[in-house]
Amino acid sequence: MLRLIRLSSSLPKVNIPKANKMPARPTIAEGDIKEKFIKGGSGKGGQKINKTNSKVQLTHIATGIVVTSQATRSREQNRKIAREILALKLQDLEDPANSRQRIVIERQKMVKARKNKRTKAKYETLEKNKQEKEDLLEGIDEIVFIDENSEPIQIDTKQSKQKLLKQL
Amino acid sequence: MPRPGAVAKYQRFLLKKLLPACNTLQQARRELFWIQKELPSEQWKQACIQRGRHLMPLQYILGNQPFGSVNIKCRPGVLIPRNDTEEWCSELVDVFRGSDTFSVLDMCTGSGCIALYLATELSNVTVLGGDISQDCISLANENIDVNKDIIKGKIKVDSMDLFQPLAGDKKFDVVVSNPPYIPTHELEKQEEVEKSVRLYEPRLALEGDLPVFKAMVTYYIIPSQCKVFILEIGSREQGQYTRSLLDESWVVGLRLDSAFRPRNVIGFRTDIESSIKRKLMTTIIELFKKQR
Numbered sequence: 173m174l175r176l177i178r179l180s181s182s183l184p185k186v187n188i189p190k191a192n193k194m195p196a197r198p199t200i201a202e203g204d205i206k207e208k209f210i211k212g213g214s215g216k217g218g219q220k221i222n223k224t225n226s227k228v229q230l231t232h233i234a235t236g237i238v239v240t241s242q243a244t245r246s247r248e249q250n251r252k253i254a255r256e257i258l259a260l261k262l263q264d265l266e267d268p269a270n271s272r273q274r275i276v277i278e279r280q281k282m283v284k285a286r287k288n289k290r291t292k293a294k295y296e297t298l299e300k301n302k303q304e305k306e307d308l309l310e311g312i313d314e315i316v317f318i319d320e321n322s323e324p325i326q327i328d329t330k331q332s333k334q335k336l337l338k339q340l
Numbered sequence: 341m342p343r344p345g346a347v348a349k350y351q352r353f354l355l356k357k358l359l360p361a362c363n364t365l366q367q368a369r370r371e372l373f374w375i376q377k378e379l380p381s382e383q384w385k386q387a388c389i390q391r392g393r394h395l396m397p398l399q400y401i402l403g404n405q406p407f408g409s410v411n412i413k414c415r416p417g418v419l420i421p422r423n424d425t426e427e428w429c430s431e432l433v434d435v436f437r438g439s440d441t442f443s444v445l446d447m448c449t450g451s452g453c454i455a456l457y458l459a460t461e462l463s464n465v466t467v468l469g470g471d472i473s474q475d476c477i478s479l480a481n482e483n484i485d486v487n488k489d490i491i492k493g494k495i496k497v498d499s500m501d502l503f504q505p506l507a508g509d510k511k512f513d514v515v516v517s518n519p520p521y522i523p524t525h526e527l528e529k530q531e532e533v534e535k536s537v538r539l540y541e542p543r544l545a546l547e548g549d550l551p552v553f554k555a556m557v558t559y560y561i562i563p564s565q566c567k568v569f570i571l572e573i574g575s576r577e578q579g580q581y582t583r584s585l586l587d588e589s590w591v592v593g594l595r596l597d598s599a600f601r602p603r604n605v606i607g608f609r610t611d612i613e614s615s616i617k618r619k620l621m622t623t624i625i626e627l628f629k630k631q632r
């Protein structure tokens with residue numbers, strides 16, 4: 173199957189607005205589309221069958237683009253969702269550089285990148301602190317427990333070092 | 341917080357429970373999504389078992405079904421509103437939008453879905469819903485209450501028996517109905533009627549044939565002096581039979597649903613407003629001829 177892949181680098185850079193200042197959702201004229209309700213394969217209908225889904229299919233007459241929606245149980249909602257998807261696609265086709273679809277995707281990418289950056293920074297600091305503490309205990313070879321009234325007791329240095337690290 | 345692996349495992353377990361009631365995995369995924377969206381987590385397992393193993397209709401489990409812009413409460417004992425009914429109701433609303441005030445009788449109203457659809461979409465309408473079942477009357481009243489903020493027209497439901505003549509001399513402009521229309525011999529057959537329908541939905545709302553249409557015409561359509569009627573049907577014969585009961589002052593035709601199955605018999609008197617006549621004619625695919 174042939175697939176058209178658009179490289180994002182080929183498009184000019186776009187300013188990403190704040191989440192509450194995104195471009196308006198595009199709409200579509202009712203005259204430009206054909207609507208169809210898709211029924212399942214079985215020949216039954218009416219009272220004989222109780223369907224839980226209601227699939228809506230829209231065809232854009234001029235371009236032949238087809239979208240479907242059956243995300244919700246409500247046909248009204250599915251009709252709205254299908255129209256929104258189709259309008260987004262058409263806007264993207266007309267003006268790929270500034271379409272809402274592109275800005276939404278770019279924004280998602282930005283949010284993800286920002287989150288990754290923060291996570292990375294957090295773990296870098298944690299790693300750095302751990303290293304510092306370890307450096308502090310680096311020179312100690314042996315830990316000896318001293319009590320005034322008894323002989324010095326030698327304890328497992330490796331275990332005690334780990335305990336100390338936790339306490340630091 | 342449960343481990344992510346445990347969540348995925350539980351989701352798979354629920355899906356497996358649901359699968360017998362669904363034709364495809366995608367459909368099972370959708371139904372699980374709706375169950376998890378609408379029910380609290382402690383009911384998920386029980387809901388999936390009810391649906392998958394016992395084939396209970398999803399609408400009875402969730403307790404509702406969207407019908408146009410109306411949300412209809414559902415419970416056992418009352419027929420669940422169907423897509424096919426929603427479809428012709430939306431066409432009917434388009435026919436009468438902007439016309440003069442008119443009155444409608446919705447016989448066999450059940451959950452009240454058709455009556456509510458008309459009353460929420462049109463402000464120029466007065467609807468009376470009638471049903472013989474007390475379960476239906478009380479559920480329809482609850483549905484009116486649930487949707488009272490979006491109702492624009494006037495709506496009422498009352499106890500009425502299809503096989504008894506219309507009480508008093510009530511007059512209506514339009515008669516609509518989704519009466520029981522599955523013949524007894526078909527109701528028993530697995531290939532004709534879905535199992536979950538046979539198991540859970542009330543027989544009273546499903547079982548019926550030509551006598552139903554005879555009662556509809558002789559007790560309701562003719563005495564109410566209505567100008568237009570739209571009835572849901574299960575077969576072409578039921579439409580043809582309805583035509584045979586009416587005289588030449590009626591134009592009667594067949595409407596198909598979006599899967600091209602006979603779904604409605606539509607009739608109107610020749611003396612109605614021409615704009616309504618024109619709109620009705622566009623929904624009719626074939627005119628029934630009066631057989632001699």
